[in-house]
Amino acid sequence: MGLVLIGFVLGRKLPSTVPSGVAYFLFWVGVPISIVFFLYKTDLSGQIWIAPAIAYLAIFLGAFLAWLAIKGQAYLTNTMPQPPTQGSFLLAAMVGNTGYLGFPITLAMVGEKYFAWALFYDLLGTLFGAYGLGVALAANFGNIKHNYAEVAKAIVINPALWSFGFGLLLRQLKIPFAVEFCLDKLAWTSLALSIVLIGMRLSQLKSWSNIPKVGMSLAIKMLIVPLLLGCTLPFFGVTGSPAKVIVLQMAMPPAFATLVLAETFNLDRDLAVTALAVGAIVLLITLPVWLWLF
Template identity: 45%
Template sequence: MSIILIQLAAIYGKLGLGIGAGWIFGKFSSEAIAKKIGQWLFWVGVPISVFAFVRQIDLSGSIWLAPAVAWLAMGLCLGCAWLWLRYTPHDLDKPAQGSFLLSSTIGNTGYLGFPISLAIAGESMFGWALFYDLLGSLLWGYGIGVMVAAYYGEKEKTSVAKIIGKMFTQAAINPAIWSLILGLVFRGIAFPNLLEQTLHYIAWTVIALAIALIGMRLSHLKNNANITQIRSSLSIKMLLIPLIFALLLPLFDVPRNICLALLLPMAMPPAFATLIVSETYQLDQELSVCSLATGTCLLPFTLPIWVILFS
């Protein structure tokens, strides 16, 4: 237990330092800088990081189970959130209900999930987090997530065909997916030691910059919604569904390290993608912002549950 606590303290220290530094820098810089950093990470940094880590991770066994578990988990999140809206008294209008469903479903499995998975589950298990994010959260967010936003938003309704087309377009232009493919292709090719070390160094630098970017973006959030409006959303996303899988996965003889690798991204707070989709389809942005910020602040208190259960 003491080793686990020391490990968590080290992780919290690094996350707190990175997010705190980003938050301070964000307070004295414009949102345009954070946007530029985000664009660089999306198009350059994260793809290099994915390529570097894919060459080192263990892809044996049933790693392709990760996106299947991701879709199942997000489907259960969506179902539970819909049941809450359907059978619980609330004062949320239709756009707010859309934001509630998105915040209950799509997690920050990339910029926040990657460094946490690397730090806790280790590089050898990073493939599970990678496949969970790229083939799970990404496709769900721009597929089912857009369908939900189009239905609950105030804009003109979008056809299912257009939504499906957008989902595959977003996947096709995402450089991280192409880096994943290239990393798989070049796994068997030995690179010069200097190049390998450089890629590894860049990959970890990108992870650190991604953590700082979270702090910068949090520093620019201004809206504050009533906490009672998001308590149920975060409970479903960060506690209920991960707890169900924590009980079910061992029943199917899933090894403890794989259980941990799947539960970590599953229990992440709402993703920044929920803000983008909410803005695009005119949902309740205040609810999305508050859910994201509150979920990120709650993560240090929920993360030990999964680490203690499966470490």
């Protein structure tokens, strides 16, 4: 809360180009270094590969429930939302902020030992869900045809994926204590900075419209899906701290990728913006609830 508040204040005081610069640094340097270091330290034993599978279940369940909500509204009110609004509604219910927000929250609440569960959930689940199924849905509901080669290129050059592979290789080596100490401080500083960036982005969001639609979308993304799938995790053999990590990742608010896709494919940008802002605020209420339940 403190870091988000600091970011919010800085976002109002500093030039509008600063958040973009911070995001650029985190994307290319901060987050990749954090991934390398925490992957070097984390425990990769157990059923860790089930994390991305659960991520896909959460994405598809969120999309299905959002589709049912759209059809239910059409049946009850005899009015169907415009395709761009439907697209933004579906995306907000599907894809969560499991990287910039999910990583630091997981590390703070569960610790470094189980960070790999969050990492696999994000990089092998959310990333491809957003820029795979998310792009397909955005192209279907949007008014702009997009070059899919550019989307594939964006995934391939994503430094988080490259740092994931480098982190796996680094686990085979023993790095000096001084290097490990520096990486540790830089990794935690980058994660703190990512939360400050959330506050900066929130300070720039001006639209608070579409609250009823956003409320339904967030209920699906941050309440229904985590509760339903969280209760089934023991059947997958996932219990204890790994289960807590998975639930926290499922319960994250909509990702900034939803706004990127909304702008790229000419969807309902106002709905996407409102979902981001309200979701980040709602997380302050839902986070302790999930920690208590699981």
